[in-house]
Amino acid sequence: MAVPYFRLDLEKEEIDGVVRVLKSGWLTTGAECQGFEDEFGQALGGGVHAIAVNSNTSGMHLALEAAGIGPGDEVIVPDLTFTATAEVVRYLGAEVVFADVLKDTLCIDPEDVKRSITPRTKAIIPVHFGGMAADLEALQALAAEHNLRIIEDAAHSFPASLNGRPIGRHGTFATVFSFYANKTITTGEGGMIVTDNDAVADRCRVMRLHGIDRDAFHRFQGDSASWDYDIIAPGFKYNLPDLAAALGRGQLARAMTMQSRRQAVADTYRAGLADLPLELPPEAPEGDMHAWHLYPIRLTQGAPLSRAELEAALTTAQIGYSVHYTPLHRMTYWRERYGLSDNRFPVSTDYFGRCISLPIFSDMRIDEAEEVVATLQRILD
Ligand SMILES: *Cc1c(COP(=O)(O)O)cnc(C)c1O
DSSP, rough: BBBOSOOOOOOOOHHHHHHHHHHTTOOSSSSHHHHHHHHHHTTTTTSSSSESSHHHHHHHHHHHTTTTTTTOOOEESSSSSSHHHHHHHHHHTEEEEOOEEEEEEEEOOOOHHHOOOOEEEEEOOOGGGGOOOOOHHHHHHHHHHTTTTTEEEEOOOOOOEEEEEEEOOSSSSSEEEOBBTSSSSSBBSSSEESSSSSSHHHHHHOOOOOOOOHHHHHHHHSSSSSTOOOSSSSOOOOOOOOOOOOOOOOOOOOOHHHHHHHHHHHHHHHHHHHSEEEEEOOOOOOOOOOSOOOOEEETTTTTTOOHHHHHHHHHHHTTTBOOOOGGGGGGGGHHHHHHHHHOOHHHHHHHHHHHEEOOOOOOOOHHHHHHHHHHHHHHHO
C-alpha cells in the first residue's frame, strides 16, 4: 500500500464556509476574518490579541518591524529551520546570527544563544521544531538579562503547549502561526500574530494594511465621507481574505481532533519503531501537547544503511518522506553572506546527515501508519 507524505484534511464545514463567503458578496478581509481572529484568541484561552495575516512570513516581518528591528541590529535564529525564519530579519536590513539546536528537541540551544549575544543583539526567534516546544524558560531568562525581544516562529506548533500553557501564551513579544497548505491547520496561505501587548498589536494591525490608521479611520467615519482615512507609515499588503478565514474557522473548530489523530500516528510510530536502529523524536512532557507537524527520525550512528539508501528503499516501497531541513548554513545565500561552515553547527549538521521526516497528518489512517512501520521494519532488520 502506498502512503503519501501528506494529504489534505478538509470537511464539509470548511467547504460550506468558503461557499458562504462566495455568496456573501465580500471576498477580502471583513467579518469572517474578525470571526477567525476572535475564535483563534478564544482557542488560546482568550484575552489576547490575534491578528490574521496572509502568511507566517508576513506576520514575522510585522512583529520584527513592531520591535523596531533595523540596520545594525542582530537577531538570533536557529540554523535548523525554514529560510523564512531568517529572511524576515534581512527584510529590515538587520543581520542574522545563527545558533545550533539541541540534540533531542531540535529547537534552538539556549547555551549557544547565550554565546552568540553581542551588544547589537535585539531579538531571538525560536522555532518550536515539528510542533515540540522550544525551551522558552531559558530563552526568556536570557532575554530579560540582555533586554531582548522573543518572537516565536510557531509555524509548526498549533496546537502545542509548554509548562501547562498553550504556545502563544508565554508572554513573549509575539508568537506567529502559519496556515500554509501543509501545516497543522490551513487556510491555503495564511498566518496569525498573537500578542498580549496592546502597542504591538496596534502597530501590526496598522502595518498589515498599507499603514492605514484604523483609529483615525473610525474617528472620521462619523463626521465625514467614508473615503476619508489617514496613512501613518508605508505599510504592507499582508491582510487575510475572508475566503481564507472561512477555511481557517472550520479547521480551527476541528484542531484538537486533528491533533489527536496525529498523536495516534506518533504513538503508532513510537510503539512500532522502538527496537529499530533509529532515534525517535521526544514526546512532549507529561501534561503538555506536541502539535506533531513533523515526525523527524534519525538513523543511529551504527545503522546498517545510509540516509540515501533508506530514501531509495522508501521510494521503492511507495512510502512518502521528506527532509526537514537542509540547515541554513548550507544554503548559498546564508553560507556566503556570513561565511558559515559545518563545524560551527555540529548538532544540526549531524542531524541533517541522518534524518528523514515520516508522514504524519490528521487525515492519515492507522493502517497507513502501520504500513510505514512494517516497511521500516523490513528495510532495517
Ligand atoms: C512554513 C514555515 C514558515 C513560513 O510559513 P508561511 O505561512 O508559508 O509564510 C516559517 N517558518 C517555518 C519553520 C515553517 O515551517
